[in-house]
Amino acid sequence: MSSRVVALAGYAFFAAAWLGMQMLAKRPGSRLPMFRPAMARLMRTKSGRVGVIAGWAWLGLHFFAR
């Protein structure tokens, strides 16, 4: 198996894990929170909120900006 396939399989695994966790969280009585409340919890402090939003801002700069 080429290293490219391994790399792509890794990214696919994380994408599938995100979808799988989101579906598990939707089940009634699930202890796993949905992605949105988990992010809200992460952003309940100032450093968490600024960190997440600045991380998002950096993504935009990284992919598009000079």
Next chain:
Amino acid sequence: MAHPGQDVAREATRADRRALSRPAARAVVAALRDPVVWVFLLAGIFEVLTGDPIAHGTLLFVVAAALAADAVARRLRGRMAATPATEPAETEPVPDLAIDLMPSPAMVTIGIALYAIAGSSFTRYTWPMTLVVGVPAIAAVAWSWRARQGESSSLPLDRLGTWLWIGLFVGLALWELRELLLQPSLTTGSDANPTISRLLDPILSVQSGRLVGLLVWLGLGRFLIGAASA
């Protein structure tokens, strides 16, 4: 020979200095315990090592420094006010400007779509495109600095479940780091070990790809602001 009064005064000054420096040192140590500060410092270092534009790394270092400085200042203010130093700024009645002024969800969606359509006409890594992403990025970071904590964010959540979500993103970041370190060098991309940026390059180099990319990025920003203020 020193006068006994001078010795007493000197000792008192030293004690004052110690009394002042100890809380400050403790505040600095507490600020450096914040993992968000370290995440941004590390990300900034990798940004520099991979040869990305200085401005991108600078943003990461500035955020780390601003968060650390703010934590120190809030801790010292908390001590001076003799109140618990746990997030005093969160309880201040700061107007939630971005949310208060936000139009209906449908209007926001249309606005994002029009903005992405207009923005995608510019080529990547140009000044106009930098402005296109820079304006919402700066506005959102400024909002996050001043915003109040959302009510739903204080609802109890399963600790293990929340850590699973964090673990997922840490795992993805480590996988990206693995691919980065397997490249011929940190500044030379590789198709055999592609990073996410490398995989997205061909997509974002065409206008339709940039349109989708901007829509996803702006939509994610809207989602995060909504989650933080819900």
